[in-house]
Amino acid sequence: MLKQIEGSQAVAEAIALCRPQVICAYPITPQTHIVEGLAALVKAKQLQGCEFVNVESEFAALSGVIGSSAAGARSYTATSSQGLLFMAEAVYNASGLGLPIVMTLGNRAIGAPINIWNDHSDSMAMRDSGWIQIFAETNQEAVDLHILAFRLAEELSCPVMVCVDGFILTHAYERIDIPTQEQVDAFLPPYEPVQVLDTKEPVSIGAMVGPDAFAEVRYLAHHKQMRALELIPAIGADFERHFGRKSGGLIHHYRTEGAEVVVVALGSVNGTIKDVIDDMRTEENIPIGSISICSFRPFPLAALRESLKDVKCVIVVEKSLDVGLGGAVDPNVRMALRGLAKPLFTAIAGLGGRPITKNSLRNFFKQAMKGELDTPHFLDLDWAVVNRELERGRKTRRSGPIAENILRDIGPGGPLAGGESS
Amino acid sequence: MTDASSDQPVKFYQKGTYTVSNRLVDARNRLVQSSMDRNNSLTCGHRACQGCGEALGARYAVDAAMRASNNQLIAVNATGCLEVFTTPYPETSWQIPWVHSLFGNAPAVASGVAAALRVKGDKRVRVIAQGGDGGTTDIGFGCLSGMFERNDDVLYICYDNQAYMNTGVQRSSATPPAARTATTPAVGDEPGNVFGTGKNVPRIAMAHGIPYVATASVANLKDLEYKVFKAMGIHGARYIHISVPCPLGWGSAPQDTVRVARMAVECGLYPLYEAEFGEVTNVHKIRRPVPVQEYLILQKRFAHLFRKDKPDTKRIKAIQDMADANIKRFNLLGEAAS
Numbered sequence: 125m126l127k128q129i130e131g132s133q134a135v136a137e138a139i140a141l142c143r144p145q146v147i148c149a150y151p152i153t154p155q156t157h158i159v160e161g162l163a164a165l166v167k168a169k170q171l172q173g174c175e176f177v178n179v180e181s182e183f184a185a186l187s188g189v190i191g192s193s194a195a196g197a198r199s200y201t202a203t204s205s206q207g208l209l210f211m212a213e214a215v216y217n218a219s220g221l222g223l224p225i226v227m228t229l230g231n232r233a234i235g236a237p238i239n240i241w242n243d244h245s246d247s248m249a250m251r252d253s254g255w256i257q258i259f260a261e262t263n264q265e266a267v268d269l270h271i272l273a274f275r276l277a278e279e280l281s282c283p284v285m286v287c288v289d290g291f292i293l294t295h296a297y298e299r300i301d302i303p304t305q306e307q308v309d310a311f312l313p314p315y316e317p318v319q320v321l322d323t324k325e326p327v328s329i330g331a332m333v334g335p336d337a338f339a340e341v342r343y344l345a346h347h348k349q350m351r352a353l354e355l356i357p358a359i360g361a362d363f364e365r366h367f368g369r370k371s372g373g374l375i376h377h378y379r380t381e382g383a384e385v386v387v388v389a390l391g392s393v394n395g396t397i398k399d400v401i402d403d404m405r406t407e408e409n410i411p412i413g414s415i416s417i418c419s420f421r422p423f424p425l426a427a428l429r430e431s432l433k434d435v436k437c438v439i440v441v442e443k444s445l446d447v448g449l450g451g452a453v454d455p456n457v458r459m460a461l462r463g464l465a466k467p468l469f470t471a472i473a474g475l476g477g478r479p480i481t482k483n484s485l486r487n488f489f490k491q492a493m494k495g496e497l498d499t500p501h502f503l504d505l506d507w508a509v510v511n512r513e514l515e516r517g518r519k520t521r522r523s524g525p526i527a528e529n530i531l532r533d534i535g536p537g538g539p540l541a542g543g544e545s546s
Numbered sequence: 547m548t549d550a551s552s553d554q555p556v557k558f559y560q561k562g563t564y565t566v567s568n569r570l571v572d573a574r575n576r577l578v579q580s581s582m583d584r585n586n587s588l589t590c591g592h593r594a595c596q597g598c599g600e601a602l603g604a605r606y607a608v609d610a611a612m613r614a615s616n617n618q619l620i621a622v623n624a625t626g627c628l629e630v631f632t633t634p635y636p637e638t639s640w641q642i643p644w645v646h647s648l649f650g651n652a653p654a655v656a657s658g659v660a661a662a663l664r665v666k667g668d669k670r671v672r673v674i675a676q677g678g679d680g681g682t683t684d685i686g687f688g689c690l691s692g693m694f695e696r697n698d699d700v701l702y703i704c705y706d707n708q709a710y711m712n713t714g715v716q717r718s719s720a721t722p723p724a725a726r727t728a729t730t731p732a733v734g735d736e737p738g739n740v741f742g743t744g745k746n747v748p749r750i751a752m753a754h755g756i757p758y759v760a761t762a763s764v765a766n767l768k769d770l771e772y773k774v775f776k777a778m779g780i781h782g783a784r785y786i787h788i789s790v791p792c793p794l795g796w797g798s799a800p801q802d803t804v805r806v807a808r809m810a811v812e813c814g815l816y817p818l819y820e821a822e823f824g825e826v827t828n829v830h831k832i833r834r835p836v837p838v839q840e841y842l843i844l845q846k847r848f849a850h851l852f853r854k855d856k857p858d859t860k861r862i863k864a865i866q867d868m869a870d871a872n873i874k875r876f877n878l879l880g881e882a883a884s
Contacts, residue, residue: 145662145665145666146658146661146662146665148654148658148661173665174665175661175662175664177657177658177661177696179654179657179692179696180688180689180691180692180695181688181689181692183650183651183654183689184651184654184657184688184689184692185654187647187648187651187654187655187658188655188657188658188661189658190647190651190655190658191622191645191647191654191655191656191657191658191659191661192658192659192661192662192665193658193662194645194655194658194659195620195662196662196666197661197662197665197666199658199662213650214647214648214651217648221647321620321643321644321645321659322643323617323618323619323620323642323643323671325643326640326642326643326644327643327644328633328638328640328644328645328646329644329645329646330623330629330633330645330646331633331634331635331636331638331646332629332630332633332635333635334634334635336635337635337636
């Protein structure tokens with residue numbers, strides 16, 4: 125049913141349609157509206173057969189669903205940012221135990237300085253945890269990916285993190301098609317756990333494993349992700365058969381046919397990128413296209429390589445910084461391109477919610493096409509502010525906290541107050 | 547002492563002369579180890595140290611919980627000695643559905659298991675969670691408080707050996723004052739652990755107003771079983787704190803585990819009591835209080851208090867004061883000793 129609805133509320137309704145049996149939740153912005161929505165649905169008995177457990181921390185939230193999933197209940201939680209980091213130990217544990225938990229991550233920056241706005245630092249911090257990580261481009265996809273996620277998680281017995289850009293998607297009202305219960309039931313069978321705590325057939329889950337088997341266990345986690353590379357497109361195709369629209373899959377192409385330049389990105393920024401591509405194609409006849417990576421873990425090396433093998437220049441736009449190296453997505457794309465000797469430029473953009481404007485992107489794309497950039501390039505970085513702080517650091521050993529210094533310098537007319545962006 | 551042959555054959559799980567001698571006793575008078583009703587949730591062959599108080603306490607506690615739940619029990623375990631010595635992959639000593647997740651989350655995992663059972667309408671299967679004092683009083687404390695606050699239907703059992711034994715005897719918040727641990731060495735002006743009372747988790751549990759809190763000891767297994775059995779008859783969050791001496795960490799003789807545990811009770815340092823909804827309802831009285839020296843002197847972790855050239859009477863007295871305070875608070879010497 126088409127609805128004009130907030131992204132978070134739509135995700136909550138989608139989760140409810142998946143008939144979760146246990147939800148453990150702890151609030152953190154910008155995830156809050158999702159779990160508030162679910163709490164309301166459970167209280168109002170619109171979501172029956174579900175226990176909503178209000179826990180005392182994110183660590184307990186994921187721990188709770190580890191317990192409920194191990195006991196054979198379809199289980200869900202959601203978090204953001206610091207919350208994901210606080211549950212980090214349990215994140216690795218859930219995948220190590222092979223529990224098909226689904227978690228929404230309302231993507232948000234990690235402090236200090238504390239910042240509630242969107243970037244992808246949080247999911248990148250957990251990229252090696254053994255969870256499948258899929259990124260929603262739109263709120264429609266956010267809804268669809270959650271339904272796909274339960275199917276994928278339970279077929280593989282592996283946890284899935286659905287990454288939804290905080291505020292940009294979670295708090296945006298859009299026209300979204302919410303599937304019917306019958307549609308979801310036809311697509312998503314009831315949860316049948318592969319291992320479960322059962323008094324009739326007692327098993328020990330979570331035993332200690334020494335050097336004699338640990339590497340094999342880790343290899344099998346990797347193998348599971350490699351299987352997911354095949355399962356994700358297959359389940360995506362099945363989703364299209366059931367719901368009549370494409371969602372999920374490994375990567376999405378936009379105007380890549382005959383494109384000489386292709387932009388690669390994750391999540392909602394693809395919307396802006398598509399607009400820029402449309403403008404550049406119509407106004408300047410530049411053969412440019414884009415690829416949105418939906419499945420970041422497993423990373424679709426082969427699919428991406430195939431899609432990029434004939435292009436002249438690859439551009440990565442990403443909302444995450446691997447401090448001391450550069451972009452976090454960038455090395456993954458380079459790995460897909462290994463041996464192809466293609467120029468690749470990466471822009472680190474939108475950190476801590478800095479707007480990624482069409483103008484900035486267009487300028488960046490053009491500079492990249494001319495090969496004029498160092499990589500990584502920090503999009504819209506205010507070098508005057510950076511240099512002033514560096515200078516202060518050189519002059520005095522006690523310059524005070526960086527963020528506070530910068531804010532004092534910027535004053536009311538900061539870089540976001542300028543009129544140069546469109 | 548006769549006619550044992552006419553009884554049904556007894557399954558022997560535990561080796562040792564004590565149980566073998568039970569064959570000579572009629573069924574009624576047999577020790578509980580050889581009872582036909584024993585569940586034996588935790589089988590022999592695990593890798594606990596000689597004289598491990600935790601292995602003893604866990605075996606009796608879990609077996610009692612099994613009996614109380616009619617064998618319908620799921621156990622959640624925190625990381626620690628109990629988890630490590632019972633599940634060296636690919637072996638396991640647990641004959642019941644058992645899950646270990648992390649060090650600090652056993653109460654939360656148990657809450658999740660309980661929620662799953664609730665949502666499935668499974669009223670038969672019950673949940674226990676268990677951990678050592680580190681997993682309970684320190685790293686898992688937040689999750690434990692959350693579980694209490696929600697009154698989740700879980701019995702949490704803390705096996706208190708008063709330090710981080712699994713990692714090599716480092717101080718925990720349950721380590722008593724003056725005790726030597728690997729991180730509170732017996733050197734300097736204040737040898738051993740600093741003076742303080744540590745966290746009294748049973749009383750903190752009581753402050754949550756949960757239906758049942760008890761302390762128990764491997765020195766009194768009948769009492770331990772009674773308390774576990776009673777706790778399993780109650781729904782909601784329940785907490786049992788069990789004193790389990792660690793020969794390795796305490797520097798006591800393996801054969802003295804029960805003796806040391808008994809001394810802790812009888813000197814007043816470890817009062818045995820029950821509490822319901824935050825109020826003490828039953829106290830195990832001490833017949834003859836023993837001086838704390840008799841407890842301390844059995845353990846090398848307090849050896850620095852008893853140096854021949856310079857016994858530390860000041861600290862011994864301070865520990866005696868703690869025991870006396872307990873005796874007063876819980877009226878341990880009061881009449882009608884039970």
